[in-house]
Amino acid sequence: MAFPVLAVVAARPAAAAPRGGETVEAHAGRPRVAGAARTAVRKPVERGWKQMRRAWLVVLMVVAVLAAPALAQETPTIKVGAIITYTGPTSDVGSHYGDGIRDYFRWLAEEHGGIVETAFGPVRVELVWTDDQYNPQVALTALRRFVSEENIVGVITWGTGANLALMDELNRSEVPALSASFHRGLLDPPGQYNFFISTNYDNHMRVLIDYAVNQHTGSSPMRIAFSVHPSPFGRSPLEAGRAYAEHLGLSVVASQELAADVLDATGQVLELRRSGAEYVFFQNVAQPVSVFLRDARRQGLRAQFLGIHYAGGEELLHLAGRNADGFITTSATVTWDTDVPGMEFVRSLNARYHPNVAVRPPHYAQGVVTAMVLTEALRRATAPTGRAVKEALETLKEFDVGGVAPPITFGPDRHWGADTLYLYRIDANANRLVFIGEFSPNYD
């Protein structure tokens, strides 16, 4: 360690060197010498001083050159990637997720110098990331760039569409991905390079349907409707939801699609009012759901609204306000004001890097948790390769994330992190999300 320290100390006069002779006296490090130069005959002393500095500079450069390989040898750098959605459809919640990931790695770099103690010695972890615009081709191009030019050993991704496009490439280049998408198809066939931290969307949907059935009084069969995002993400739990509803003897009266940039949902709301839907299940992001809720209130659609994870949590409450009152949402992570040690950390991260953002939806915490899980896998990895990181991920058993999400367990054939999920009800009057409980699907 002697070399790097020397290099850091030595860097100070080197930085001052290119300045003119006059600035020497202003240099805090050498007050006495500067004072002497002033009182004595100025020119010759100054010249001598200049020469000395030049000699110093040469010495320092030699030291720096010697020290550089020593530094590099001590902590090799390994890179992880993030391909996230900051612009385009679903970016309203995607940007929170991205901020969570980036803030975690920024904190790691600032607090620990990015150093992670792995099974093969300490490494410096560096995050490379890009915005995929919710476009699978862009995500694929980015992944190829990260794999071939940055040699990433793991990647955090966002949307279902992008992840489906990346699957083959991930398996071919042997880079594990932790996706924000909980699409069942990503884990089929099991044991490949895709992971996600919650249970799949189908199970989220089943929990919501179960909850609705348990609450339901009155009409029989109960009339339900689905409203989904027109994308692989949206359609993902549709089939399972329909099958489960049929299994329970419910009547599915409508199945609609609601685009991310929709400004008016009156048509959809009126259809549901006509068909007498009592429960509407959303698989969408916050913005279109808030538009739907506004028009539902306007048109007097009296139904219970329920949504999966990305329907928004705090984001939906923020966008829809009073219209979101009573909305039930599943979540893979806890809400902002939950009193658990992990959330303390998440809140401190946000306060540190985004002091002007007061409240975040669960996707920020989800980003932090995902980054923590990937870092833990790096810690356990036996070699700096994607395959080793994948195998390390598979050793996670009941990995505690400070209560932000259920403990995470992966295995060779189990690439979903948890079997349970949280259920919340939006309470617009108290301006917060009320915890209902932790649920797991009542289905095999």
Place this chain on the structure above:
Amino acid sequence: MQFSACGNYKTRYEDETTIFPNDTGRVFVAALLVFLATLPWWLSPYLVFVTTLIGLFIVGAVGLNILTGSTGQISLGHGAFMGLGAYAAALLAQAGLPFWLAIPLAGAVTAVAGAFFGIPSLRVKGLYLALATLAAQVILQFAFNLFDSRGGGTSYLSVPEPTLFGWTLDRDRMFFYVVFATVVLGVYAALNLFRTRVGRAFSAIRDNDRAAAAMGINVFKYKLLAFSIAAFYAGVAGALWAYASGVVSAERFTLLLSVEYLAMIIVGGLGSVLGSIMGATVITVLPEVLRVLADSLSQVLPQATHLFLAMRFAVFGLIIVGFLMFESQGLADRWRVIKTYFNTWPFRY
């Protein structure tokens, strides 16, 4: 060999239709082809992939330029036709057809669809035709949702890696040559199309379709032909895209892609094959460059991430507007001006 001519020394009408007026162009193109063929051996896989993308968008843009630039029929469905080709190729590949059969067959399927959606072109023109072809975009995009190989109605199809004589053409390197060969073939065919009776009929229809009809050109037949040729190119581009990415998703083939195609031929130069090549290159590379710029800027200044990412679109828009204002004839015309300058260089009049 003759490398330049200071004046017009053409003595026969055939001289007017030569592709290369002198040997400079031939040597240049030969050198360029040799250079391009070496790319996969020294570029990183990422850059090879970007080059592959440029190649397949060139094929698509050449097709659209035949329809819009040379026959004067605007199409807002080109992106969907590319998607149709991609889905057709994926289905054919899954059925076990080799890629050298699946790609042209996908093109043929798309050509039939293109001719079908081109039927309204006999009655409607201009903006009305744009709307009629927009219908093709919407209908096809809806149809893509019927396909699914990865669960949950996700409109996804996986494509197996192409093989030739039991030898896998890996997507990182060898597939580049398939795209490369297709581009050469497609460009060669397009250049020669305009030296034939069919190509002249297209130009006549673009300039004035009633006058063309009066001259005895079967306007309806040639319009449909133009639509199906353009769709064939788009279908081949889509099939190449399917093989290059390994998975087909409807999300790529939206109206935005159709508009990108129009941007390619406008930036490159309407009615010029060379323009299609240049336009496709610029429109494919530009967002990639802007993305890398925005990423590295926001890595330096993490606070301003959202600003940089949003700026990217604004810069892209400004560059397109700049092209329209200062290069309204397209990049191909600028290239012609440069060539003309060097025709007499260094001994100018």
